[in-house]
Amino acid sequence: MARPSIKEYLTSNPDKVLVLDGGQGSELEKRGINVATPVWSTAPFVSDSFWSDKSSGDREIVKGVFSDFSTAGAEILMTTTYQTSFKSVSENTSIKTIEEYNTLLNHIVQFSRDCIGEEKFLIGCIGPWGAHVCAEFNGDYGKHPENEDYYEYFKPQLDNFFNNNNLDLIAFETIPNIHELRAILSWDESILSKPFYIGLSVHENGCLRDGSTIEDVCQLIKSFGDKINPNLLLLGINCANFNHSADIMESIHKQLPNMPLIIYPNNNEIYDTVKKMWLPNSKQYFTWDTLVKRYIEAGARIIGGCCRTTPDDIKQIAAAVKKYSKN
Numbered sequence: 578m579a580r581p582s583i584k585e586y587l588t589s590n591p592d593k594v595l596v597l598d599g600g601q602g603s604e605l606e607k608r609g610i611n612v613a614t615p616v617w618s619t620a621p622f623v624s625d626s627f628w629s630d631k632s633s634g635d636r637e638i639v640k641g642v643f644s645d646f647s648t649a650g651a652e653i654l655m656t657t658t659y660q661t662s663f664k665s666v667s668e669n670t671s672i673k674t675i676e677e678y679n680t681l682l683n684h685i686v687q688f689s690r691d692c693i694g695e696e697k698f699l700i701g702c703i704g705p706w707g708a709h710v711c712a713e714f715n716g717d718y719g720k721h722p723e724n725e726d727y728y729e730y731f732k733p734q735l736d737n738f739f740n741n742n743n744l745d746l747i748a749f750e751t752i753p754n755i756h757e758l759r760a761i762l763s764w765d766e767s768i769l770s771k772p773f774y775i776g777l778s779v780h781e782n783g784c785l786r787d788g789s790t791i792e793d794v795c796q797l798i799k800s801f802g803d804k805i806n807p808n809l810l811l812l813g814i815n816c817a818n819f820n821h822s823a824d825i826m827e828s829i830h831k832q833l834p835n836m837p838l839i840i841y842p843n844n845n846e847i848y849d850t851v852k853k854m855w856l857p858n859s860k861q862y863f864t865w866d867t868l869v870k871r872y873i874e875a876g877a878r879i880i881g882g883c884c885r886t887t888p889d890d891i892k893q894i895a896a897a898v899k900k901y902s903k904n
């Protein structure tokens with residue numbers, strides 16, 4: 578394989594900060610793909626013509642997104658599989674069986690790998706349980722979130738991703754609820770058998786979207802002590818408000834100083850879950866240059882952008898990473 582294991586890479590290059598790509602789903606949308614569907618950015622891949630017609634327009638758009646994020650400086654990129662859980666796919670598309678589902682995931686991962694080449698790292702993206710019911714930005718998991726069988730929900734995607742050598746790292750992204758976080762942390766190496774990270778969905782006030790404080794979250798992680806799954810490589814926040822992202826990172830770093838962090842905020846807009854569109858919010862008070870400097874000082878090892886960030890954002894992030902990291 579052309580690349581080392583990501584765990585080995587981060588350990589043997591302790592000053593290296595990797596540049597991640599930007600908001601894949603929103604970038605596909607900007608370029609004309611309709612992702613306002615129950616499967617979000619999986620939409621282009623569930624159409625047969627995407628695979629049978631090698632010159633399909635959607636194929637060119639997806640390739641273009643990978644290519645432009647790579648050229649902008651991304652060294653680690655994600656599959657567009659945020660809302661590709663078996664539940665979301667089987668309830669909303671013509672794909673119904675586990676066999677068909679595995680074929681879909683295998684195709685998407687191989688296509689993504691072909692787009693980025695063998696040198697760059699590829700993340701298998703998994704959205705939260707709440708993505709299916711559009712609760713990733715309010716953390717509302719119903720009356721008894723503690724009773725939900727999160728493993729049953731994630732298992733088909735996990736089984737596929739953990740067996741796919743094209744993937745270097747697995748992402749649990751935009752996790753808004755502490756019960757879901759507790760469940761993920763409770764799974765040992767027999768379930769989460771290769772490197773993974775957890776990206777928390779946090780409110781601009783610094784709390785997890787369900788209202789749990791960052792202290793609650795860090796305490797929960799500390800409570801695992803040395804029983805924590807050694808494959809948990811990084812913790813962080815994603816799709817957080819741009820303006821507040823560095824404050825939140827610093828607060829996590831203060832409480833978990835030895836935890837390698839990952840951060841990729843959105844561009845400050847707010848997602849309207851009914852219209853399935855991004856709405857403008859207050860303006861951005863900082864530049865990427867200022868934020869990236871603070872992220873690195875607060876222990877970030879991977880930095881990128883989430884929804885509505887573009888290749889131009891990644892270019893600015895890459896320049897700032899070059900300026901402020903010692904790699």
Ligand SMILES: C[S+](C)CC[C@H](N)C(=O)O
Nearest residue numbers: 615617708709711848853
């Ligand atoms: C804006 S994306 C990160 C989330 C999409 C949402 N789960 C939906 O289904 O509309």
Ligand SMILES: N[C@@H](CCS)C(=O)O
Nearest residue numbers: 600601602659751816
């Ligand atoms: N990485 C996801 C969004 C997470 S909020 C995507 O771009 O679709």
Ligand SMILES: [Zn+2]
Nearest residue numbers: 816843883884
């Ligand atoms: Zn996002």
